[in-house]
Amino acid sequence: xxxxxxxxxxxxxxxxxxxxxxxxxxEASAAGVKVGLICKSLLGxxxxxxxxxxxxxxxxxxxxxxxWKVHFADTMRGGQYVNNWRMAELHAKEAxxxxxELEAWGAVFDRTKDGKILQRxxxxxxxxxxxxxGDRTGLxxxxxxxxxxxxxxxxxxxEYTVVALLKDGDRVAGAFGYDRxxxxxxxxxxxxxxxxxxxxGRAYKITTNSWEGTGDGVSLAYHAGAELLDMEFIQFHxxxxxxxxxxxxxxxxxxxxxxxxxxxNKDGKRFMFDDIPDNYKSQTSTxxxxxxxYTQGDKNAKRPPELLTRDHVARCIMREVKAGRGSPHxxxxxxxxxxxxxxxxxxxHIKKKLPSMYHQFMxxxxxxxxxxxxxIGPTTHYAMGGIRVEGETQATNIPGLFAAGExxxxxxxxxxxxxxxxxxxxxxxxxxxxxxxxxxxxxxASQINDAQVEAAAREAxxxxxxxxxxxxxxxxxxxxQHELQEMMQKLVGIVRREDEMKQALDGLGKLYExxxxxxxxxxxxxxxxxHTAIDLKHLLTISEAITRAALDRKExxxxxxxxxxxxxxxxxxxxxxxxxxxxxxxxQLRREPIPPMRxxxxxxIEEMK
Amino acid sequence: xxxxxxxxxxxxxxxxxxxxxxxxxxxxxxxLDVVHKIQADQANDLACRWNCKAGKCGSCSAxxxxxxxxxxxxxxxxxxxxxxxxxxxxxxxxxxxxxxxxVSWNFRVKTKIKKFKPRKPDAEDGTWRMQQEDVDRVQEFxxxxxxxxxxxxxxxxxxxxxHDEFIGPRFLVYTAALEMHPLDTExxxxxxxxxxxxxxxxxxxxCTKVCPEHITITDNAIIPLKERVVDEFYDPFGWLWKKIRPxx
Numbered sequence: 075x076x077x078x079x080x081x082x083x084x085x086x087x088x089x090x091x092x093x094x095x096x097x098x099x100x101e102a103s104a105a106g107v108k109v110g111l112i113c114k115s116l117l118g119x120x121x122x123x124x125x126x127x128x129x130x131x132x133x134x135x136x137x138x139x140x141x142w143k144v145h146f147a148d149t150m151r152g153g154q155y156v157n158n159w160r161m162a163e164l165h166a167k168e169a170x171x172x173x174x175e176l177e178a179w180g181a182v183f184d185r186t187k188d189g190k191i192l193q194r195x196x197x198x199x200x201x202x203x204x205x206x207x208g209d210r211t212g213l214x215x216x217x218x219x220x221x222x223x224x225x226x227x228x229x230x231x232x233e234y235t236v237v238a239l240l241k242d243g244d245r246v247a248g249a250f251g252y253d254r255x256x257x258x259x260x261x262x263x264x265x266x267x268x269x270x271x272x273x274x275g276r277a278y279k280i281t282t283n284s285w286e287g288t289g290d291g292v293s294l295a296y297h298a299g300a301e302l303l304d305m306e307f308i309q310f311h312x313x314x315x316x317x318x319x320x321x322x323x324x325x326x327x328x329x330x331x332x333x334x335x336x337x338x339n340k341d342g343k344r345f346m347f348d349d350i351p352d353n354y355k356s357q358t359s360t361x362x363x364x365x366x367x368y369t370q371g372d373k374n375a376k377r378p379p380e381l382l383t384r385d386h387v388a389r390c391i392m393r394e395v396k397a398g399r400g401s402p403h404x405x406x407x408x409x410x411x412x413x414x415x416x417x418x419x420x421x422x423h424i425k426k427k428l429p430s431m432y433h434q435f436m437x438x439x440x441x442x443x444x445x446x447x448x449x450i451g452p453t454t455h456y457a458m459g460g461i462r463v464e465g466e467t468q469a470t471n472i473p474g475l476f477a478a479g480e481x482x483x484x485x486x487x488x489x490x491x492x493x494x495x496x497x498x499x500x501x502x503x504x505x506x507x508x509x510x511x512x513x514x515x516x517x518x519a520s521q522i523n524d525a526q527v528e529a530a531a532r533e534a535x536x537x538x539x540x541x542x543x544x545x546x547x548x549x550x551x552x553x554x555q556h557e558l559q560e561m562m563q564k565l566v567g568i569v570r571r572e573d574e575m576k577q578a579l580d581g582l583g584k585l586y587e588x589x590x591x592x593x594x595x596x597x598x599x600x601x602x603x604x605h606t607a608i609d610l611k612h613l614l615t616i617s618e619a620i621t622r623a624a625l626d627r628k629e630x631x632x633x634x635x636x637x638x639x640x641x642x643x644x645x646x647x648x649x650x651x652x653x654x655x656x657x658x659x660x661x662q663l664r665r666e667p668i669p670p671m672r673x674x675x676x677x678x679i680e681e682m683k
Numbered sequence: 684x685x686x687x688x689x690x691x692x693x694x695x696x697x698x699x700x701x702x703x704x705x706x707x708x709x710x711x712x713x714x715l716d717v718v719h720k721i722q723a724d725q726a727n728d729l730a731c732r733w734n735c736k737a738g739k740c741g742s743c744s745a746x747x748x749x750x751x752x753x754x755x756x757x758x759x760x761x762x763x764x765x766x767x768x769x770x771x772x773x774x775x776x777x778x779x780x781x782x783x784x785x786v787s788w789n790f791r792v793k794t795k796i797k798k799f800k801p802r803k804p805d806a807e808d809g810t811w812r813m814q815q816e817d818v819d820r821v822q823e824f825x826x827x828x829x830x831x832x833x834x835x836x837x838x839x840x841x842x843x844x845x846h847d848e849f850i851g852p853r854f855l856v857y858t859a860a861l862e863m864h865p866l867d868t869e870x871x872x873x874x875x876x877x878x879x880x881x882x883x884x885x886x887x888x889x890c891t892k893v894c895p896e897h898i899t900i901t902d903n904a905i906i907p908l909k910e911r912v913v914d915e916f917y918d919p920f921g922w923l924w925k926k927i928r929p930x931x
Contacts, residue, residue, distance in 0.1 A: 318711020603727030
């Protein structure tokens with residue numbers, strides 16, 4: 075029966091075509107193996123285009139004191155030391171070469187006066203480190219990889235959705251999915267599979283993520299038997315739009331603060347000076363004037379507190395709002411127009427440095443950021459947790475299955491530094507592609523199991539069957555999705571508490587039951603109701619993983635803040651949370667000790683303190 | 684709350700019709716929000732592409748009251764809501780379903796344009812040096828989000844269906860970004876003149892008007908490329924010089 079489905083056969087199948095997926099596909103094809111690339115949307119539309127600020131790489135073009143050691147120490151400090159230190163080391167060492175490679179493939183970064191790649195300041199980075207193109211760096215990255223990749227002999231499947239990973243015994247055997255245009259099932263047989271499906275922000279109501287960010291890869295890998303790591307660590311970006319309601323959550327780049335933007339409450343006070351964490355005190359200015367000089371490139375100035383790590387800034391904003399010092403629509407003010415006091419032609423300068431922010435506010439909020447402050451508030455942005463991988467190869471615990479980019483975990487620990495995501499994509503996308511190709515060369519073809527294929531097809535079509543049976547009385551997928559998003563936002567959001575999270579687990583139980591009854595109508599061709607019904611399963615899986623891991627970590631660290639355990643627990647710095655699917659099909663959680671750091675790296679961290 | 688009527692084209696490659704949807708809107712919505720609301724409440728199977736909802740990915744291109752636009756960047760308060768608002772797919776491309784069109788031709792065209800070929804690195808560490816003012820104009824072209832609205836509005840494609848002979852404004856901008864890249868050493872002028880049909884463009888600037896990234900497509904990309912083609916192939920003195928110049 076399964077032989078009726080059209081089958082595509084590859085050595086390496088890459089699922090997801092954002093920065094990590096494209097980079098993995100390019101690397102695998104360069105190794106001489108046959109590569110297939112699956113995009114959920116059209117090629118070049120993945121969420122990478124939304125990245126604005128830049129990619130972190132210690133090239134030292136603007137400040138020659140920068141090097142991989144400083145970047146490594148910054149990444150570990152930002153991640154509160156639960157990072158995979160080997161990944162943080164490789165990332166810091168390899169990011170500069172990966173950025174230069176993009177330039178060799180046609181990327182056009184902003185320049186320094188001596189013609190090198192310009193680097194900008196960003197939260198948690200000691201020196202100006204982010205290679206960038208205005209505030210559209212993600213677009214530059216994805217377009218460069220896309221335009222290079224289309225000449226590499228990669229077969230691209232646009233607008234395909236994977237519904238299950240297929241296995242041959244313990245190893246991965248490929249994937250099963252459908253094309254959106256016709257709704258036809260396809261088998262993708264592969265010796266190795268690289269999952270690069272990005273984020274899971276759509277589990278929350280207020281998010282920077284597009285419809286695609288439903289945690290597909292994390293959920294697919296989990297159900298295939300892969301382990302998940304540190305799912306409790308979700309990054310709430312401090313600056314999302316709060317008004318008008320239709321754009322609530324939309325990202326405002328950290329580069330606004332990097333260029334001198336300041337945060338104020340309704341009384342006009344720069345509240346970030348009120349709370350500077352101990353481990354950043356030595357690097358943070360307490361003087362507004364010095365902070366301004368830092369943003370303008372004064373190497374002897376310390377950074378303003380607006381450029382503290384994202385987890386901390388987001389919580390300070392929440393504090394102001396809760397204390398009744400917020401803006402009219404429940405946020406605070408982010409002000410860049412004030413720099414007109416400091417520089418001539420400030421309006422032109424802002425438009426040049428932050429062009430897409432300027433247009434975003436003009437067009438969506440009818441607000442001129444060169445004249446008025448923006449209203450902003452925290453928004454769900456990034457998953458530090460995800461599929462557990464081996465640091466050097468990006469291999470999961472399933473032979474032949476690799477993961478890279480946001481859907482993989484480890485590099486960022488409890489909190490990701492801005493700019494470390496784009497560099498993550500190219501450093502570990504490359505590594506995943508390289509080692510997937512190596513695996514494919516060293517292993518024979520896998521076998522497709524017809525029973526697995528048929529089971530996946532039945533499950534995927536179940537919502538249509540229910541639609542045909544029940545008529546228009548059943549729950550639609552959108553209603554269940556909206557309720558899930560509301561619940562996660564309210565109960566497992568920025569500030570967490572045991573009783574609320576237990577309530578969320580109960581709620582998830584009920585939503586699982588409703589998901590089993592969700593009905594869709596119409597035909598299989600380009601039917602968004604059907605796609606939403608399929609995404610819903612992934613959202614439920616990852617929401618459960620986030621909630622269970624967050625309940626278990628009884629401390630506050632990075633993106634995970636517990637009102638009932640507001641402090642860091644030194645003992646909890648020694649483990650990662652690992653989630654896997656038990657033999658009974660239920661979610662299992664265990665704590666696993668973090669492997670001891672190599673002595674030379676420990677020394678680097680000591681030196682940089 | 685205000686009641687509006689959205690007149691949305693529903694159908695596929697075999698044909699279709701406009702269907703009216705009445706819905707309530709609140710302050711601050713964009714057209715894509717209203718389409719999503721209709722999708723969630725009244726028409727779960729209404730096909731429409733979107734991703735970033737911030738004008739950065741170029742997925743939600745459509746014709747709003749007949750004008751090619753990104754639905755995510757079209758505020759409701761810029762439209763007259765007393766009359767039905769028509770939403771239809773980009774008409775220069777074949778229909779898939781409802782608002783989703785088959786734009787695969789664009790991806791095929793791009794693969795035929797010669798890729799970036801940089802000169803040798805300027806520094807021993809394998810890196811290059813470029814001045815900001817030398818990359819400014821290329822950066823303008825590289826803002827393109829590939830929404831294909833310029834292709835949609837171009838009469839050479841929309842009305843005359845010259846898809847086999849003309850690459851359209853998007854890929855003239857793409858070629859300009861490569862040709863004017865300070866590091867690039869490739870020559871794409873012969874194809875521009877021949878198979879890519881730059882001569883079909885008669886600079887009506889419709890593409891520039893609809894570009895959501897405000898790229899001055901005609902003036903900054905197409906006209907300079909046309910000039911380069913003219914210099915290369917139609918300048919008699921240049922032609923003579925190429926014949927008689929000493930071979931190095």
